[in-house]
Amino acid sequence: MAMDTVIDMADTFGVGKQVHEQEVTKALSREDDSQTVGAPFVDAPRMVCRDVNVYYGEKQAISNVSLDVAEHEVLAMIGPSGCGKSTFLRCLNRMNDTVDICRVTGEILLDGRNIYDKSVDVVPLRAQVGMVFQKPNPFPKSIFENVAYGPKIHGLTNSRFELQDIVEDSLKKAGLWDEVSDRLDQPGTGLSGGQQQRLCIARAVAVRPEVILMDEPCSALDPIATATVEDLITELREHYTIVIVTHNMQQAARISQRTAYFHLGRLIEVNPTDQVFTNPRHRLTEDYITGRFG
Amino acid sequence: MSPNLFLVVLLGISALAYRQGKKKAFASVTEKSQRLHSLPNYYGVLTALWCFIPAILIFLLWQLFSDFILTGIAMQDVFANTPHLSPAEQNLLINDMRNMVAGVVSRVDANPLVEQAVERYLNIRVISHMALGVIMLIAALIPGCWIYTRIKPEFRARNHVEQIVEILLILCSTVAILTTVGIVLSVLFESIRFFQQVPLWDFLFGLKWSPQMAIRADQAGSSGSFGAVPVFAGTFMISGIALAVAVPIGLMSAIYLSEYAGKKLRAVVKPLLEILAGVPTVVYGFFAALVVAPLIRDMGLTMGMSVSSESALAAGLVMGIMIIPFVSSLSDDVINAVPQSLRDGSYGLGATKSETIKNVIIPAALPGIVGSILLAASRAIGETMIVVMAAGLSANLTANPLEAVTTVTVQIVTLLVGDQEFDSPKTLAAFALGLLLFVTTLMLNVVALYVVRKYREEYE
Incomplete structure (x- = not known):
């Protein structure tokens, strides 16, 4: 009787063990699934992000994103709406600080220094990591004042001449100089949408940042203006490191060296752009770029 | 029936x-x-x-x-x-x-x-x-x-109904306009009667205001002089003091409320500030006359200055407190209406909060801020009760805020209170003062509109 019971029990345990093992393998594979596919890390990175989590109140918007940004590269971030790519972008220069309920954990290093460290002042950080927004948002000032705004507040110049030089230089870099050189005193809001966006890029460039973050910079522009801005991004890569969020996969393919695919707050895949678009390693990436969803 | x-x-x-x-x-x-x-x-x-x-x-x-x-x-x-x-x-x-x-x-x-x-x-x-x-x-x-x-x-019943509604709307707006025209005309006609008896020049540029006149021919009394300058000087001085108090305090509290204060604090502080606008002016008047004016007089005495117990300063200060909510509440609203994208743009360039407020938000909100100041100014110019109680009735032409002065509105009240004869220049002077005050505030509005249009910075 007793023996039987023991054997029964052993059987039960054995079965139970098998079930347990199955569950563990499943869980492991799920864990594998949550790990980023591809090459998120590079040698000599400019920015290093490790285990970044972002919460809006109770809701988690980004989970465990680890990613490097190399020097002088254009890193494109793609993914369906609400996947957290803009949120992640705004973490890189702490723009999320302006949102009260937003909380960021993990590490984001710029040149080896954690930008979320208490000792870091966000003001010089944002001068170092500039930002261009989705909707062109020129200040209600003249074209000249728009570009001169950053250099003025950071005291980059000692004289009017230097300031004029910076403004001219920035507008040239943004490919806007020829169009506006004769009307620098006109309001920036009077420009066309594409010109306004290039003005915003000039404005960001004028502060001499090292990294420029772009949050869907072309989504409000027509194809011609988009082409101009894309050319501009390619040129800017010589001097700056650029992280760009885009909904337009062709755009990502045209201008970026590496592409990161986000899905539901997770970073699914990071690989060289060619590879992501020709031979995606992860099923979700493939589904997205082949247009099965998103 | x-x-x-x-x-x-x-x-x-x-x-x-x-x-x-x-x-x-x-x-x-x-x-x-x-x-x-x-x-x-x-x-x-x-x-x-x-x-x-x-x-x-x-x-x-x-x-x-x-x-x-x-x-x-x-x-x-x-x-x-x-x-x-x-x-x-x-x-x-x-x-x-x-x-x-x-x-x-x-x-x-x-x-x-x-x-x-x-x-x-x-x-x-x-x-x-x-x-x-x-x-x-x-x-x-x-x-x-x-x-x-x-x-x-x-x-097409809908089109007919819409037409009728449109006519109704036109009628409503016409009522407001016609009322204004009626007010202006009534003041204008009485003023014309006044200027038939007192030359326009004497009224506009006369330096002495003393409207008391002999009622009977044999009465010994002043002959009456109707120079509006001292009265208007008093109005502008008191309004100026009031604005000097209200504009900085109001604007800064608006900036604090909209940019720095948390949502909960704002929800409490803003209504509290607006209560100031709801206090009856009579209450402000006796606050000015019984608390502020003696305080100023005592302080003046300790510093060895002679201060009259009714002073422009007392009235101006209290009036300034009264109009703070006009500036703060309206400015707070317009500052809040500045799009977040402009703030983000500025922060994204590494601007500090104060730089953003000074260089981007205030310029963008300027038209609304000027509007709120204008509203406060017209309240100050039109205010009567505080001045009656705290600034006095004597029409001194002085630049010293510690002396008693009088304002246009106060003079109008004293001229029209009680039994009056409507063919004497003394009574009619009230209408002339009213007309001139109206023209002045109108010009103030026009100038302010021009300023706003010139410096307006559109952000949409």
């Missing part, structure tokens, strides 16, 4: 018309392919409006003119029998009759002619009421029925 009853009946008829119109609109669709041009409600509303509007117009006209016509008819005999009456005496008789009709005066010992008139008035009033009822009924039914017969599926 009281005419007010007609209104109730009319409303009932209109409601019925609404129902019938809607019903007919439904019934008019016979074939399946047909569709009503407008929603069925519009047919009902249109029918109801066509009943209601003509009838109510007739009712209003009757309310305006009936008394005039009825009195005329009733008094015909009286005036025919006593042809030698002056207009004043005629008015007296008319008033007698009216009072009797209203039952204010007993009809015993009355002039028999007038008593007859009263009888007659009462008789024709009953007839006129009946006539009114019949006419209103016709005015409601005929247009109502006419429009009712026109209801067909292709009839």
Whole structure:
């Protein structure tokens, strides 16, 4: 009787063990699934992000994103709406600080220094990591004042001449100089949408940042203006490191060296752009770029 | 039957018309392919409006003119029998009759002619009421029925209703404009009478304000001098002090509330600030007269200065407190209306909060801020009670805020309070002051509008 019971029990345990093992393998594979596919890390990175989590109140918007940004590269971030790519972008220069309920954990290093460290002042950080927004948002000032705004507040110049030089230089870099050189005193809001966006890029460039973050910079522009801005991004890569969020996969393919695919707050895949678009390693990436969803 | 009853009946008829119109609109669709041009409600509303509007117009006209016509008819005999009456005496008789009709005066010992008139008035009033009822009924039914017969599926009821509503809106805005014109004209005519007696030049540039005049020829007294300069100087000084208090405090509290304060704090502080605007000015007045003015006087004394117990400073300070919410609340609203994208743009360039506020937000919100200051300024210029109680009545021409001064509004009040004769320049001066004040604030508005337009920075 007793023996039987023991054997029964052993059987039960054995079965139970098998079930347990199955569950563990499943869980492991799920864990594998949550790990980023591809090459998120590079040698000599400019920015290093490790285990970044972002919460809006109770809701988690980004989970465990680890990613490097190399020097002088254009890193494109793609993914369906609400996947957290803009949120992640705004973490890189702490723009999320302006949102009260937003909380960021993990590490984001710029040149080896954690930008979320208490000792870091966000003001010089944002001068170092500039930002261009989705909707062109020129200040209600003249074209000249728009570009001169950053250099003025950071005291980059000692004289009017230097300031004029910076403004001219920035507008040239943004490919806007020829169009506006004769009307620098006109309001920036009077420009066309594409010109306004290039003005915003000039404005960001004028502060001499090292990294420029772009949050869907072309989504409000027509194809011609988009082409101009894309050319501009390619040129800017010589001097700056650029992280760009885009909904337009062709755009990502045209201008970026590496592409990161986000899905539901997770970073699914990071690989060289060619590879992501020709031979995606992860099923979700493939589904997205082949247009099965998103 | 009281005419007010007609209104109730009319409303009932209109409601019925609404129902019938809607019903007919439904019934008019016979074939399946047909569709009503407008929603069925519009047919009902249109029918109801066509009943209601003509009838109510007739009712209003009757309310305006009936008394005039009825009195005329009733008094015909009286005036025919006593042809030698002056207009004043005629008015007296008319008033007698009216009072009797209203039952204010007993009809015993009355002039028999007038008593007859009263009888007659009462008789024709009953007839006129009946006539009114019949006419209103016709005015409601005929247009109502006419429009009712026109209801067909292709009839554009919505467009008609919209037209009627548009006319209504125009009428409403006209009322406001006409009232303003009426006010200006009434002040203007009295002012013209004033300037017939006192030269315009003396009024505009005279340095002495002393409106007391001898009423009788043999009375010893001042001859009256009407130089408006000291009065306006007082107004501007007190308003200036008030704005000097209110603009910095109001603007800065607006900036704090909109940019720095948390949501919870803002929800508490803003209504508290707005309470300041709800305190009656009389209360501010005695606060100024009983607390602030003595305080200033005592402080002045300790510093060895002579301060009168009524001073421009006291009135200005308290008035400044009063208008703080005008500046703070409105400025807070416009600052909040500046789009977040502009703030983000500035922060994204590494600007600090204060740089962003100074260089981006304030310029973008400037038109609204100027508007709020203007509103506060016009409140300050028009304010009377605080000044009466705290600044005094003596028209000193002085730049010293520690002396008593007076303002335009205070002078107008003192000139018009009590029994006044309307043919003396002393009384008419009030209207001239009012007109000049009106012109001044108008010019202030024009200048401010120009400033806003010039420095406006559009962000959309």
